[in-house]
Amino acid sequence: MAPPETAAPAVRLDGITKRFGDVVANDGVDFTLERGTVHALLGENGSGKTTLMSVLYGLYDQDAGTIAIDGQPRAFDSPRDAMDAGVGMIHQHFQLVEPMTVLQNVILGHEPTENGLVDEAAARDDVEAICSRYDFDVDRYLDTPVRELDLGARQRVEIVKSLYRGAEILVLDEPTAVLTPQEADRLFDVMDELTASGRSLVFITHKLDEALTAADEITVLRDGAAVGTVAAADATERELARLMVGREVLFDRERRETAPGEPLLAVEDLRVRGDRGLERVREVGFTVREREILGVAGVQGNGQTELVEALAGLRPVASGAIRFRGEDVTGLSRRERIEAGIAYVPEDRQTEGLVQDYDLVHNALLGNHTIEPYARRGFVDWAAVREHAEEIVREYDVQPPTPDAEAASLSGGNQQKFIAGREIEHDPDVMVAAHPTRGVDVGSIEFIHDRLLALRDAGLAIVLVSSKLEEIRTLSDRIAVMYEGEFVDTVDPDAVTDEELGLLMAGRDRGEDPTDARRGEAEVEPDRADGPDGGGRA
């Protein structure tokens, strides 16, 4: 499908307004995507970027405003309509069917058939043609089930899928969130190739530097409204940040001098197996002292989950030892570790940290239900629990400020503040925090960061696992980089660049020539980087 030769922009959105109940997600947004360019949509989480593009893609109906594609007014009732008009979207959560093969995923919904049967041979030819045109490696693993692919490869499958469906306009929703810096660079090259062939891209991101690197134009959204559109060539990070947040932003948090004390948590030669019996943590050893935060950086799925679960007592240890104040606690159960003073802010607050359909009173008992005064001789003292819940809600600024709210009704940030509060109120000595600010609003992030620093200053030893480099860098006293189950290096946050961290996270030496790394990365076999254990379900 060749683009019609007109001067009209690829996409033109005029005054798009979208409400969810009382919440205005998009407020009269104008947006123009010129043909053959990349236009970044920049904004904080919740600023309305994804909603705007979902309107374009036919997932939502706008309450007001118009959409024009190639100058023609359009209204899409469904993604199918949008697709037929040449609009494709790469979602943040990949829309792939894990047990089906790459080829089957690419052609899903658009299968060529012969005599009623799917003609995979014909489909294969078409997909290989697309791959060779854009120099994608996807054709090398067309018969591999998607669940065996790493995230970077899955993303390329998604792009090929859109191209197969004839997309001229591609929306990429936070495409770099799951990638290493090197994989992200590779993606930007792909984006260049796509625009060179006349395709037009919308690049949704909240990362300033990426928008500046990859886009031709940048539109900033704040609280659902477009607050400015600038040419990337003329923009600066400071200017964009001011537009995004609505005030001046300090980029460098001042580092505090700290004096770590006695070792509290020590791990020796730890080996932990994943859900499918594969070794996911390999001979990891470290020590965390009083008044110290150890940051664990790494691309998701490199064994961090198994490591924190082993520390928290939720996953058995294959070999090695965990010592707490010098005593071996490897054999202690989760309950015994809670009582010993090891607190845990879990990776998945939705399924682990909170029972979604309990109110906050019932959630305040979670993990406390063997501890007086909340429980005595097997009976629960709900009055005491309620008091505790009220205290957490008050102290940790949980909104809405009532313990009768159902956990599911709270925003991510408030859920996380509640969990953090509950765990801190155990009065622990060691805190294991996994992704404490994932999917949390800006205000709550600051709040949680301040609490973590305050805990450290109060003498706790903290293990912080996060895939946000910025978070790890600002909070940690030391950074350990985890790759394929190993701590490949432990570095000083003040003496390392993002580039170097990225190389470590990709399993390279940090002194390695990045171009070599790039080439190496391109040849990653589909089932290697993440392993069959990653991402899949049992």
Place this chain on the structure above:
Amino acid sequence: MTDPDAGGGRRLDRAADRMLGASAVQRLLIATASTVLALVVGLVVVAAAGYDPATFLVNVFEGSFGDATAVAQTLRSTTLFVLTGVAVAVAFRAGVFNIGVQGQFVVGGFATVVSILWLAPLAPENAVGGAALLVCGALAAVVAGGLYGALPGVLKAYADANEIITTIMLNFIAIGVVGWLVDGPFRGEGQRAPNTARIPEHVGLPRLVFDVPDFSVVGLAVALVAVGAIAVVMERTRLGYDMITSGHQEAAAAFSGVDAKRTIVATMTLSGMVAGVAGAVFAVMIQGYYSDPSGIGTYGFDAIAVSLLAANNPLGVVPAGLLFGGLDAAGRHIGIYSDVPVQLIDGVVGLVVLFVAAPELFRMAARRTGLGGEDR
């Protein structure tokens, strides 16, 4: 990372969400609407099959609340529905689908009769001896029902065997094995039908208030005490909190330091124990011996409807049990005084369950007719 167990857990969770997510008033409305709608469908079927629905309705009321005997008949069935209903509610509330209450009920009742028959020669033949035998019989039922419930619990927790299917299979097995036992090894001397011997006359529940052979208010009292005890366990104790948390969100239970697998076994055991008590009451109060369980009535299945109607709340089981007790008594009355096939009542019970399963049906209907609920 997705927890591999989360799939099943979350599935149950959503099931519970939809059943329990409704407010109390909504639940009551849904329960009422389900029952009424099911009865209406039943009446339509009655009419379509060529019977007079009005006469049928009159028969239903006469059979359930028409006179003292009818009330006694209703309360007799209510007693069993409340007990079996609580057994189901314990499990469902904790997110475990124990469909095996019927089997646990059968095993418990049989254990009661056998233990009383075995111990009777050792106890004095008076009221004290009778009471002691009753207690022993009840204990035997609790142990047998609990163990028979624990088995699928263990299979679910440690071998991931779907408890819905294992409990249904164990129902078939319990009925088959006990049926064989009462026909062969345990057949009472001189019994023409495949029945055990009768338990001695002095072992039985006293006839108070109602002078009918197969109902005693003591049985009803046992049921109500069980309701109270279970309600306290579920709402006020650590065990109850652990059970409900494990059922709602296994990962959250594990996070709180609870062994979710052991808790699932505990839930099934407790559920089976209550079902065992129901079996004991049935054996002592109604039968006085044990017969082929394929013909004793499906209290353990109907209990599923009772529990769902009560939104799996132990206290709600009492009114729901009363409703089903009335329907059951009416069914027996109809079997005698009317030519409408009593199987209709079973079908209506099934319809009640079907409608209770789909609260959204009523919510949408309410929205359509503007009776309430918010528009989407």
Place this chain on the structure above:
Amino acid sequence: MSVADYAARNRVRIGAAVGLLAGAALLAALLDLPVAAIVTVGFVERTLQAATPIALAAVGGLYAEKSGVFNIGLEGFMIFGAANAGAVAWLSGGGSPTQLDLWVGILAAVLLSLAYGAIFAALTIRYEADQIVAGLAVWFVGLGFGPFTAVVLWGNRNSPRLASVADLTVPVLSELPVVGPVLFDTSPLVALAALAVGISWVVLYRTRYGYWLRAAGENPEALDTAGVSVARVRYGAVIFSAAMAGLAGAVLLAHAGSFTGTGDTMVNGRGWIGIVAYLFGNYNPIGAGAAAVLFGGLDMLQIQFQTAGIEVPNRLVNLFPYAAVVVVLTVWGSTRMPAAVGEPYESEE
């Protein structure tokens, strides 16, 4: 997925099934059982006949679950199928049904099951009914209205003798030893079921509808964003599963020749066994068919024991299939379910 792939991926399962048979043979040798009297040509024939309804129900249930709806009501749909087939055959034949009336009854049972399936699908998909509770309800409704139909028509929970389906005898071929009577002189419904299993496999793995079905159960959003309606795919699968279960019930009746409505009715757990058959077959129609044969054989052992003169109480031998189900579930319980089963999907529009 080809048959070879399936065999390669399920080596353990297939190995276990072979091991089970070997174990049974060993046990028979140790106990000095008259194997020749147990494993007869008649036994193989009866086994296939007993496997037929289980296989049909299993294939139906498999489709529904693959699409994301756990149709736990198979047992109930089977009861309806049996009762309706019997009733229509009886009415059509004016009390003495012929072969034609029987086939009319089977067809009518399937058509009625389509209608019931549509209602069930609407409740579970449109009205987001809890699939497990709604499925149980179908069973209860079947247990009530199946026998109700019988009492209305025949004044008894059991029907009088109706008609059982005549064997289809292929000339010449049926004279072959062993293969002849098993394959060429048997109920045509056995062949029908075998055909249904084969076609189901082709549809599931070789047609676009099969792709959509699998996607609907694994990641409905992916299918939705590919522009295919998840609801429509699921409606199709659920209605198909009800029709297959209805056919399974009708087949059961056509083989038995009369309706039994006492106890748990003549279906007596076969729908539940159908669910286990497809779990054991790892959601593959051919695997499910093979598992159905295994359960069918267990079901028919009782007759063999009797004719071989082995003294085991019938009532206990009858429990073999149920016990086998528990064992199978215990050993293979952790079968990977489609990821989105049980979750209503709402397209975001």
